[in-house]
Every structure is written in structure tokens, then in C-alpha cells.
Amino acid sequence: MTSRLLYDILLFLHLAGSVIALAAFLRARKRRSTGTLLLRLPEILVSLTAVFFLFTFIYATNANMDYVQRFMSSHGNLLLAPNSRQERLSAYARFLPLLAFDAAWYVLVRALRPGGIREAMGRERWPAAWALALSMASGILNALAFPSFLRTAGLPVLGWVCLVPLLVVLEEVPLRRGIWYGTLAGVLQTMISNYWLGTFNLFSLQFVTVVTAMEYLPFMAAALLVFRWAGPLRFLVLPMAWTAFDWIRSMGFLGYPWGMLGTSQYSVTPLIQAASLTGVWGITLVVVLANSAIAHYVGAAAARERPRAVPGIVLLASLAFCLAWAGVGAISDAARARGTAGRSVRLALVQQNHDPRKDDYWATFATLRRLTDEALRQRPDLVVWSETAFVPNIRRWSREDPSQYPLAGLVRDFLSYQKGIGTWLLTGNDDYELREVNGVEERLDYNGSILFSPAGERVETYHKIHLVPFTEYFPYKTQLPGIYAMLMNFDAYLWEPGDRRVVFRGPRFSWATPICFEDAFPDDVRRFATAGAEVILNISNDYWSLTEVEGMQHAANALFRAVENGRPLARAAASGLTCVIDARGRILARTPFYRENFLVADVDLSRSRSTLYTRWGDWFPMAMTAVLALVLIGGILRRRRQ
Secondary structure, three states, rough: OOHHHEEEEHHHHHHHHHHHHHHHHHHOOOEEEEEEEEHHHHHHHHHHHHHHHHHHHHHHHHHHHHHHHHHHHOOOOOOOOOHHHHHHHHHHHHHHHHHHHHHHHHEEEEHHOOOOHHHHHHHOHHHHHHHHHHHHOOOOOHHHHHHOOOOOOOHHHHHOOOOHHHHHHHHOHHHHHHHHHHHHHHHHHHHHHHHHHOOOOOHHHHHHHHHHHHHHHHHHHHHHHHHHOHHHHHHHHHHHHHHHHHHHHOOOOOOOOOOOOHHHHOOOOHHHHOOHOOOOHEEEEEEEEHHHHHHHHHHHHOOOOOOHHHHHHHHHHHHHHHHHHHHHHHHHHHHHOOOOOOOEEEEEEOOOOOOOOOOHHHHHHHHHHHHHHHOOOOOOOOOOOOOOOOOOOHHHHHHOOOOOHHHHHHHHHHHHHHHHHHEEEEEEEEEEEEEOHHHHHHHEEEEEEEEOOOOOOOEEEOOOOOOOOOOOOOOOOOOOOHHHHHHOOOOOOOOOOOOOOOEEOOOOOEOOEEEEEHOOHHHHHHHHHHOOOOOOEEEEEEEHHOOOOHHHHHHHHHHHHHHHHHEEEEEEOOOOOEEEEOOOOOEEEEEOOOOOEEEEEEEEEOOOOHHHHHHOOOHHHHHHHHHHHHHHHHHHHHHOOO
């Protein structure tokens, strides 16, 4: 009710402001200040209406969040959409008329240009006059370059042009407006690309959107300052800045490396081989450089100026380097394959297609057993179950009496089954350990992966290190008790981060198990490779998203970890994309989305290699950041001297 009332109040104020502003517009004829105000006001209203509409439309998807229903009786503040179709129709009815009104006003002001508005617009070329529309187009096209609701595989070609409208605008408008347009494009891209967060929990999309805006504001301010002070090589500034920005926003507690433009090229195998040198960051630089070069020529045409050849030459040189690097790598791989005996390992990746957040543990275990039994006919070396595929805490319930605790009986059945299959098994599972803190015994819970030997022994355990902020981890319980209480009220299940990068060693090979979105962090996975992992074996749960788009985006992110580190990557998902990816980033085998299934594949280890990225890490975005910082500091010092 509170949410609906807030929206109704905002909509009323929006409508009242629109009517008042329209009346003022009709009376505006001569005053320049009035014309400028009315020129910008519809931009603000269009932006706010579009964002509110997207929030409300995406909110409707939580009608499908059936796992939340079990918390309704104890958490009366959970207000779910009663029906997705009904809620979306309501969003259309409430927002589209206002959006149409604002859009019409935005267009008419620029088309008719009465009085002071004509004078205000007379100082601007067309990219500045239509800056809002161009910026919003950039945000939308950017989102569609990735796997999206429009095409599950994404439209990589859009990555090469999606920023052109925005970059042309940033060349033309003043600094403050540039910050606004750049931030709006980033927010729209995040909301459209991450719409599936509406099914994760009730606040993830709102939180990610707010954080995105807070990140883009200082980024655009700093990048545009450097852009204006960079001189003839300014076309390089924004590509370098975008690369540094993607790297910085992947760090720390709030790190979220989703939607990095280089990732949109995951299916362009020759291009992405350069990631073995620069990481995904180098691919981002090349793609944004293409946008910057095209924007330079479009802007020159708009200004009726002669374009410079340098941007095109630099772009072509960058592409030539990427292709040459890919060619050298292919020759090296072929030579390595001829000199080895074709060493491989057979994996059975099980996709049970159950939501671990539901409490139907017995049904899930029955499905896991059935699929595993079928996969065992092909004699795999290792059976892999997904993140929290088996939910009941094995360490805890194995110590309890099965006659008194049903979960203890289920764990006993699991251990008996695992020992009986006669092969190695790795599963995701909740885990814990007891520590004494200030004389008081404290229990620490972890999201873990556990390896069992053919003899039924628990060999090794990995505890997830990079946890999802706010939904898996919140380190500020004491400093921000209000937020912590809200998380508990919405039934967030918080774990402790692990403190050790475990490399499993089992049947003839070694591997690491980054859990779920850990495989989206380049440096995290690189550290597993430097610790000796021959295979990157990701276990995930993407079932909750209820869409193939999120699963495909997740796999596209993970794919770059294989290329960066020259190692094959396999993924076992509760549902999402269970697949095998070779060291060059090619998806060799996969299961369908949202089906009970398994994948048995021979993973080739003979082409694994140590890459320069594995050795040097994130040197490339560090270099970009250092160069930009020097230009920014130099510009500030010059202005002070002047």
C-alpha cells in the first residue's frame, strides 16, 4: 500500500507540473530564460516517467515469485503483484499516457520553437537539441547488445554503435548536462539489461539502479573533464575512461561487473582472444573505441567540419592487433596439441531444474539421484551438482539422530547414495564452522562446495569468498543496524565470506569452483588459476531468475574467464546454462534452459596454457586509470596557473 500511495502522489505531482509547464510554454514568446527552462523541463519529466514505468513494469514479475509465499504469514510487509498481466496492464494505464504527453511536449518544443525557445535552441546543433532522445537510445541499444528479452543470444553488432548517439551528445553539450545524459543512459541500460532482478527479491533492482546512478555521476564528471582537457587525442579518452570505470565498479563490497560492453562480444571468438593479454577490459576498450571513432565522424558531419583520419587509423590498428593475436594463439594451440597426448577428463554436469530456496528437498534429491544414475552409465570421472543443489547442511545433520530429525535422515540417505556410486562427487551445500570469539562460541555459516571421494570421504570444502552484497553478505550490521533489520525482515540469508582459495585435486586433474556470480570477476578467477587450477568449474543457481536471459548473460560473463586464463571452463547450474567452454571461449556443449537434464562431456586439458593475463592480472585497466589520472591532474594544475 505504501508503494502504491507513493507512486500515486508522484504521478499527481507530475501531472500537475506538466499542465502548469504546458500553460507557461504557450505563453512563452520572448524571455530567453523561460525558453531555456521549458526546453529542459520535458527532458526531466520524460526521464522520471520512463524510470518509474520500468520499475512498475518489472515489479509485476514478482507475481511469479512463488517461493516468497511461504513468508507471507510472518512478513506482512511483503506486497507482491497479484498477477503479472494485471500489474503490467496497470503500469501501462498509469504511465504510458503521461509518457506520451511528455514525449509529445518534448518533440513539439523542438519542432515549433516559439519565442524564447527558438532563441535558446539557436545556439545548439541538432545533437544537443535532441540530446535526451539520443542518450536514451544509447542506453536501450547498449542493453540490447547483450543477451536480452529481444534476443537471448544478444546482438553483438549493436555494441559497436550503441554509444555513438551518447558520445555525439557529450561532444556538444555543457558539462552538467553531459553528466545528466550519461547517467541516464547508464541507468536505463542497467534497468533494461537487469530486469530479471525483479524476480530475485523485492529490492535488488531498486538497489542496483540507485548504485548505478551514484557510480555514473562521478564517472561522467571526471571523464568529461578529462575529455575537455585532452586536446587532439580526446577521442581516446572516453574509451579509456569506460574501461577504467568497468574495472573500478567491479571492486569491493558493491562490485557488480555486469553489463561491461566488452562482454557483449562473447560470441565473436577471434576478437575476444586478446582477453588472454588484457582481460575483458581490452575488448571493452576496442568496442568503445569503435563507438568513439564513429561518433567523431558523425559529430564532424553535424558541425560541417572536416573529420580527422587518426580515430579511424587507431581503430583499424586495434582490430588488426586483436586478429593477429588470435592467429598467433591458434597456431600456438595447434602446436601444443600436436606435442601432447590429448589428455582429458570426463565430467557429468547435472541440472536438476529445482529452486533450492524452496523446501522440497526430498523431491530435489530424488531428481538429482535419477539424473546422476543416468549420467553414470557414461562413466564420468567426476559428477558435479550445482550451487546448493543439496540444501540441508551435511556437516550439521550428519551428526544428528535420523529418527528424531527428518533432515538428518535425508543427509544419511545422501551419504549412503554417494558412497554407493563409486565415483567422485562435488556438490554445493550450506556449511558452517564454530569459532571462539572473546570466550563465546560463534557459528559462522558459509555457501560452500564439497568434494566426496569414491569411498564416501569428505575430501575438501571451499567456502564462497565473493558473496552477493545485501542478499548473501552485509558486513555493516553494527554500523547500519536499520538496513540489517530490513534485510532480516525480507528474509535475506546472510553468509560469511570464505578466507581460502581452494584448489580441488581429484581424478587426474585439479580444479577450482568459483560459486555462482564469482565467475563474473576476472581477478577472482585468475587467482584460482595462479593457485594451480587446471579447470574452472563453476557451480551456479540461476533458477530464481525465471528467464533464459539472465542465464545467458551469466554464461557470457563466465566465458571470458576461460579465454583470460587459457583454461577450459565447465558450468553446472540448478538451471541456467549448464555447459562446457574450451580455452578459446567456444561453447562446445550445453543443456537446454529450464529442463531436468545432465551433460556428460570430455574436457580437453591438452590446450590449457598460462596466459599473460593470468601472470600480470589487471594491468591493462590500471594503466588506463593511471593515464587518465595524469591528464586530469595536469588539466587542474594548468587551470590553476591560468
